[in-house]
Amino acid sequence: xxxxxxxxVGFDLDGTLIDxxxxxxAAVNHAIATIDRPxxxxxxxxxxxxxxxxxxxxxxxxxxxxxxxxxxARLLPVLLDYYQDxxxxxxxxxxxxxxxxxxxAAAGVKLAICTxxxxxxxxxxxxxxxxxxRFASIxxxxxxxxxxxxxxxxxAMIERAxxxxxxxxxxxxxxxxxxxxxxxxxxxxxxxxxxxxVEDLAADAVIDHFDDLVxxxxxxxx
Numbered sequence: 759x760x761x762x763x764x765x766x767v768g769f770d771l772d773g774t775l776i777d778x779x780x781x782x783x784a785a786v787n788h789a790i791a792t793i794d795r796p797x798x799x800x801x802x803x804x805x806x807x808x809x810x811x812x813x814x815x816x817x818x819x820x821x822x823x824x825x826x827x828x829x830x831a832r833l834l835p836v837l838l839d840y841y842q843d844x845x846x847x848x849x850x851x852x853x854x855x856x857x858x859x860x861x862x863a864a865a866g867v868k869l870a871i872c873t874x875x876x877x878x879x880x881x882x883x884x885x886x887x888x889x890x891x892r893f894a895s896i897x898x899x900x901x902x903x904x905x906x907x908x909x910x911x912x913x914a915m916i917e918r919a920x921x922x923x924x925x926x927x928x929x930x931x932x933x934x935x936x937x938x939x940x941x942x943x944x945x946x947x948x949x950x951x952x953x954x955x956v957e958d959l960a961a962d963a964v965i966d967h968f969d970d971l972v973x974x975x976x977x978x979x980x
Contacts (some may be wrong), residue, residue: 762865762975765922766894768915770906771873771880772807773929773950775855776887779804780848785811785841786818789833795822808930808951810874810899811838845879846886852949854968859892861972868922872915874899874906874932894919906936913940925975927965934959945974 772778779800786806787797798818806817812830815837819825859869869892873880877898884890895918899905902914916924926937929950937944946961956964965971 762862762867762972763923763978763980764867764925764975766868766870766916766919766924767862767975768870768872768912768919768924768926770926770928770930770933770950771871771875771884773952774927774933774947775851775871775889776849776883777852778849778883779807779951781841781844781846782807782814784844784848785837786814788840789815789837790818790822792833792836793829795819798822804951805953808953809932811841842879842882845883849883849887851887851889852947852968854971858968858971862975863892865972868894868919870895870897870915870919870924872897872906872912872926872936876900906932907939909936909940912936912942916940916942925978927971928961931959934961943978945971 769775783798783800783803786803806814812834815834816830819830862869871893875898877900880896880898884896895915897911897915902910904910912926924942925945926933926942927945927947928934929947929952934944934946943962945963945965946956946959948956948964948966963974965974
């Protein structure tokens with residue numbers, strides 16, 4: 759294998775490492791069922807995801823008949839509690855991810871996660887999927903008190919993984935802007951929870967499948 763000139767490859771979680779849309783949809787549908795709204799298919803909920811649970815719920819309520827602040831405030835804890843109890847029933851790694859992580863680890867690259875998902879969901883989800891031992895650091899949305907696109911969580915991810923040249927992989931503007939603000943290059947995945955064309959994220963590169971990641975990093979300019 760050709761050398762990879764990065765010490766750390768960092769990843770966002772939802773929509774990048776893991777397709778969590780099935781479990782997020784189930785949580786949304788559980789919450790809105792309490793006010794007699796019909797369920798959404800998973801495909802319809804995907805565009806609602808990517809900017810946190812509150813925005814996801816707002817979008818679902820808006821699309822199913824509207825809402826007021828009191829309804830949103832009442833349903834958000836219902837959604838979150840259900841989700842915490844059902845984190846990994848339908849969530850799966852994206853195709854090619856495990857092989858890519860194996861190849862990166864074999865090349866001596868450390869893997870890390872920086873997500874805006876709260877630790878109460880992040881840590882158990884990664885653990886339930888059996889992925890925890892693969893990561894040198896895991897930083898959640900509430901780990902350091904601020905979230906992406908602030909650079910602080912990405913910098914914490916790098917520091918906790920031991921430091922070194924880092925690249926970040928993500929699927930939203932928070933990921934790509936967060937990497938830019940932290941002074942590191944970024945790769946956008948076209949298969950994530952996009953709310954517009956992937957090109958609009960202005961990442962340094964785009965991949966359409968995790969099979970493309972290792973060759974891309976091997977050819978990255980030094």
